[in-house]
Amino acid sequence: MRVLISGFGTVGQGFAEVMILRKDFFIERYGKEISIVCVMDSSTYVSNESGLSPNELLERKKTTGKVGTETYQDSLKVMDSVDYDLLIEVSPTDIKTGGVGLKNIRHALESGKDVITVNKGPLALKFCELVSLAKKNNCKFRFEGSVGGAMPIINLCRESLVGENISSMRGILNGTCNFILSKMDNGQSFEQALKEAQQMGYAETDPTNDIEGYDAACKVVILANSVFRKSVTFSDVNITGISSVTSEAIALAASHNMVIRLIGEVSDDKLEVAPRLIPKGHPLSITGTLNAAQVVTDLAGPITVSGRGAGRIETASAILSDLVSIMDDRKERGGKCRNQ
Amino acid sequence: MRVLISGFGTVGQGFAEVMILRKDFFIERYGKEISIVCVMDSSTYVSNESGLSPNELLERKKTTGKVGTETYQDSLKVMDSVDYDLLIEVSPTDIKTGGVGLKNIRHALESGKDVITVNKGPLALKFCELVSLAKKNNCKFRFEGSVGGAMPIINLCRESLVGENISSMRGILNGTCNFILSKMDNGQSFEQALKEAQQMGYAETDPTNDIEGYDAACKVVILANSVFRKSVTFSDVNITGISSVTSEAIALAASHNMVIRLIGEVSDDKLEVAPRLIPKGHPLSITGTLNAAQVVTDLAGPITVSGRGAGRIETASAILSDLVSIMDDRKERGGKCRNQ
Numbered sequence: 001m002r003v004l005i006s007g008f009g010t011v012g013q014g015f016a017e018v019m020i021l022r023k024d025f026f027i028e029r030y031g032k033e034i035s036i037v038c039v040m041d042s043s044t045y046v047s048n049e050s051g052l053s054p055n056e057l058l059e060r061k062k063t064t065g066k067v068g069t070e071t072y073q074d075s076l077k078v079m080d081s082v083d084y085d086l087l088i089e090v091s092p093t094d095i096k097t098g099g100v101g102l103k104n105i106r107h108a109l110e111s112g113k114d115v116i117t118v119n120k121g122p123l124a125l126k127f128c129e130l131v132s133l134a135k136k137n138n139c140k141f142r143f144e145g146s147v148g149g150a151m152p153i154i155n156l157c158r159e160s161l162v163g164e165n166i167s168s169m170r171g172i173l174n175g176t177c178n179f180i181l182s183k184m185d186n187g188q189s190f191e192q193a194l195k196e197a198q199q200m201g202y203a204e205t206d207p208t209n210d211i212e213g214y215d216a217a218c219k220v221v222i223l224a225n226s227v228f229r230k231s232v233t234f235s236d237v238n239i240t241g242i243s244s245v246t247s248e249a250i251a252l253a254a255s256h257n258m259v260i261r262l263i264g265e266v267s268d269d270k271l272e273v274a275p276r277l278i279p280k281g282h283p284l285s286i287t288g289t290l291n292a293a294q295v296v297t298d299l300a301g302p303i304t305v306s307g308r309g310a311g312r313i314e315t316a317s318a319i320l321s322d323l324v325s326i327m328d329d330r331k332e333r334g335g336k337c338r339n340q
Numbered sequence: 341m342r343v344l345i346s347g348f349g350t351v352g353q354g355f356a357e358v359m360i361l362r363k364d365f366f367i368e369r370y371g372k373e374i375s376i377v378c379v380m381d382s383s384t385y386v387s388n389e390s391g392l393s394p395n396e397l398l399e400r401k402k403t404t405g406k407v408g409t410e411t412y413q414d415s416l417k418v419m420d421s422v423d424y425d426l427l428i429e430v431s432p433t434d435i436k437t438g439g440v441g442l443k444n445i446r447h448a449l450e451s452g453k454d455v456i457t458v459n460k461g462p463l464a465l466k467f468c469e470l471v472s473l474a475k476k477n478n479c480k481f482r483f484e485g486s487v488g489g490a491m492p493i494i495n496l497c498r499e500s501l502v503g504e505n506i507s508s509m510r511g512i513l514n515g516t517c518n519f520i521l522s523k524m525d526n527g528q529s530f531e532q533a534l535k536e537a538q539q540m541g542y543a544e545t546d547p548t549n550d551i552e553g554y555d556a557a558c559k560v561v562i563l564a565n566s567v568f569r570k571s572v573t574f575s576d577v578n579i580t581g582i583s584s585v586t587s588e589a590i591a592l593a594a595s596h597n598m599v600i601r602l603i604g605e606v607s608d609d610k611l612e613v614a615p616r617l618i619p620k621g622h623p624l625s626i627t628g629t630l631n632a633a634q635v636v637t638d639l640a641g642p643i644t645v646s647g648r649g650a651g652r653i654e655t656a657s658a659i660l661s662d663l664v665s666i667m668d669d670r671k672e673r674g675g676k677c678r679n680q
Contacts, residue, residue: 307641
């Protein structure tokens with residue numbers, strides 16, 4: 001499996017670290033290592049058809065700020081110059097246009113390459129187009145890490161729950177909001193809690209994307225399209241953030257043995273992100289930066305999964321999970337992985 | 341896929357219902373229905389190589405109390421008289437000897453048949469022997485429903501988390517105990533809570549197996565052997581139940597924002613079932629009859645899954661999940677499923 005990585009920020013570097021940590025795992029399971037044949041960051045690239053050393057990539061990024069040895073203008077030309085099987089698209093999320101990530105994913109799928117991404121922009125804006133493109137070109141297209149980081153909700157539904165009819169989903173899909181609301185449970189004001197989230201590095205200087213629910217809404221779109229096979233986009237989601245949640249509301253909820261959580265919801269007639277009352281002791285009443293998602297199934301009943309919603313290695317672990325799943329599929333089917 | 345069902349109590353009947361509900365699912369995914377070629381209960385059996393009607397099986401059990409039209413003395417002779425691919429072993433759990441379930445599973449694996457079971461007795465007593473037998477005879481052996489009913493912990497670890505190193509597991513593995521402890525959180529005494537659990541049908545007249553932690557310990561053994569590849573049995577588990585948990589202890593925990601839960605734990609140096617303090621808002625602080633399990637992984641961090649730990653259809657849904665997984669494996673590999 002020859003991998004091209006586009007994007008070498010936090011997640012891209014995390015993935016390179018995971019490739020170092022899992023070298024033996026891949027050799028044991030598939031007979032050889034994953035071969036990273038090209039890496040691009042925003043302005044440079046490096047490629048080698050015999051494979052690049054993850055250690056060297058990380059070292060050069062650290063010392064020079066750039067992953068590559070060459071500069072480029074057009075990422076598609078770089079992609080066309082490389083012989084690869086799988087694109088790992090982890091460039092920065094652009095929720096307005098899809099950005100370079102959308103362009104790269106489209107191009108890879110059109111070229112018959114498998115794609116793994118954690119980039120929410122292309123998925124929230126052009127999900128159906130990309131899935132159709134993958135299908136048309138017989139490519140695998142996976143994106144577990146785009147929703148809830150290490151929380152394995154998409155693959156759980158695709159694998160263990162494949163025989164279930166899933167009627168609805170509710171989830172805590174933004175760890176920053178959950179951290180703020182958890183702090184408010186303990187008596188902090190919204191402003192205090194937000195400030196602490198910023199100090200801890202959970203919230204950005206401009207926290208709008210998190211606290212107004214836009215990030216959670218992207219994930220609702222991805223879940224609606226992938227798990228529920230809807231055909232929806234960002235503008236279809238009704239969004240209310242947490243900036244208007246008051247300490248009084250939190251205290252009132254607590255007096256009824258409830259907490260307020262920002263819940264993303266998908267059902268037949270609903271596509272929504274909004275603060276909701278959750279009973280204490282419910283699987284969605286969790287505190288801190290965790291993410292959680294509960295699907296309601298016809299046979300198994302409600303199934304909830306939770307895990308870390310962000311983090312360098314955590315998000316890279318979701319890419320690993322997708323990568324193993326693609327390689328298992330390709331291997332069993334005697335498919336496209338020429339290097340195996 | 342020709343199925344032989346041994347046991348036609350709650351779970352066996354639940355599975356028959358699921359086969360009715362999922363008729364179209366199997367036709368769509370595999371081109372034909374699952375064929376139930378033989379069903380045994382404790383004293384009768386019925387077989388038909390062209391397939392039995394689940395509706396008729398359920399109707400006869402309901403009206404006559406027996407699933408079969410013939411009586412039998414030796415279940416192995418019945419099994420030998422039938423041409424089948426997969427044994428679904430759902431006879432009553434015998435945690436002392438493994439009972440007829442152990443005998444049937446051994447015989448099926450020795451005959452080269454795939455096996456799905458939810459029967460904790462054989463798994464808690466003879467796990468390693470049965471896994472070796474399955475391996476030797478190139479059979480699939482699955483048992484998702486034996487731990488936590490509909491909670492998909494084993495398949496999650498086997499599928500989505502396959503690239504992770506799992507260092508430990510902690511779980512709420514007995515819904516009856518969790519119900520009792522949740523009621524005690526609300527001020528009931530242990531005796532009151534137990535009585536209510538019995539009235540609701542969650543606890544048996546003799547509740548020893550649940551409240552002394554024996555049921556949870558069986559599940560700890562199954563998880564230790566399957567997820568952690570240990571080689572342990574029931575007698576290796578340190579077990580403390582919940583009968584000595586006092587209202588005072590619950591109140592003291594609450595004053596520190598904690599709850600007491602009966603936790604099964606597997607780690608390098610621990611195999612234990614005991615009441616533990618869990619912070620409120622932790623994914624294992626859930627209330628009611630739910631089960632939950634948290635695995636700690638090296639890359640993804642802690643991942644928790646929760647779901648209904650018991651129930652006719654819920655447990656049958658775990659069998660469905662195992663069945664689909666076996667059929668997918670066999671189909672892709674052009675394997676043993678002669679009817680596909």
